[in-house]
Amino acid sequence: MKMRGLHIILVALISALLGYYIGITKVDVEWKQFRPSVNFINRQPPASVRQKVDFSQMWAVLSKLETSYYDKSALDTQKLLNGAISGMVQSLGDPYTVYLPPVQNKDFKQGLAGEKFEGIGAELGMNGKQLIVVAPLEGNPAKKAGILPGDAILKVDGQPTAGWTLAQAVDKIRGPRGTAVILTVVHKESNKPVDVKITRETIHVKSVVGWMKKVSQIDQISQKDLPNTSKDKNIIYIRVSQFGDQTNQEWLSQINSLVVEKNKKDNLSGVILDLRNNPGGYLTDATFIASEFIKDGVVVKQEKGNGEETDFSVVRKGLLTDVPVVVLINKGSASASEIVAGALRDHGRAKLVGETSFGKGTIQQAEDLGAGAGIHVTIAKWLTPDGTWVHGKGLTPDVAVNLDEKDQTHDKQLEKAVEVLLQ
Helix, strand or coil, X not given: CCCCCCXXXXXXXXXXXXXXXXXXXXXXXXXXXXXXXXXXXXXXXXXXXXXXXXXXXXXXXXXXXXXHCCCHHHCCHHHHHHHHHHHHHHCCCCCCCEEECXXXXXXXXXXXXXXCEEECCXXXXXXXXXXXXXXXXXXXXXXXXXXXXXXXXXXXCCEECCCCCHHXXXXXXXXXXCCEEEEEEECXXXXXXEEEEEEXXXXXXXXXXXXXXXXXXXXXXXXXXXXXXXCCCEEEEEEECCECCCHHHHHHHHHHHHHHHCCCHHXXXXXXXXXXXXXXXXXXXXXXXXXXXXXXXXXEEEEECCCCEEEEECCCCCCXXXXXXXXXXXXXXXXXHHHHHHHHHHCCCEEXXXXXCCCCCEEEEEEEEECXXXXXXXXXXXXXXXXXXXXXXXXXXXXXXXXCCCCCCCCHHHHHHHHHHHC
């Protein structure tokens, strides 16, 4: 297969819907194939690393287990090797640099491809060493069961998650539709653990959905405070739930339906771009969608460890470069969604409404290792056009609005977004 580069910018692991995490910078997307050669006869490391590290103890331990461990039926050499590789990668202390055994690697790629999954529909991530929920996906089992963004997952079916990798968490939480899993969680604003029973379902969500309505037809909006001149104006609402394989095509289809076919741009008050609970995805997709609103210039900067910087600029002529925009973000907005939000604000194209975003500002490279396994390695950090690094702190909204926890059907953030558009 022809070799091509593939970068990841996704943040968080997508538990059921997406395999587990999002975020690849899709620069000429194909999966790089590389099959490592391990010679089990002399068990010596490759010549390229022989001067840097001594693998003899690793092979000695493997040999000792093979010859001395009492339960021979429990010995699975490939599983032992996967564990050794995972431990080596985990020692870096970077939750986004991970080794993916075949099942998890397949789940990841299927997730960004938009295929169907059976699970709970929640995106997972790491806050330090703590497994957390980045975002429950709208209309799916986790959300229905009361799982919230920022929830810390202490146990899965009674098993403590301390020391688990994202891959291990996904493996435990995913499962056949109709079966149940019990998560022991601590909600962000509480110190008391609670058990939440969730019945798994088949999960498949389009990454782009939207509508166009007159202001007077939006159920969430209090009409009494709106100027009469604005009530017959149209507002476009577009939600992007991830930046995956199908996102660009779904985006173009949605924009064509809302802007071109309806031909109501002249009576358009603005666009609300909803990136809440969007864990990220391909960097190039983020650049593609940001280009819908920005006429020219840099969308995102990539900075490597040696200081080398690469600019990703507007890639096409957008239809909405002169239309007011408000971007909705929350603590589940991460990586590629933060790239889009940051770019639109830095270019003076949008105000951000909602909550401070997740704060993932690194880029990973994904490679296949052969036999179905893969590895994601952090290779760089990304910056907004003005040079801001959001890692660990997120994007602070221009207008801070929390959701109404007593009435979750009342979307106060959307309501405020409409108000900001009409100002």
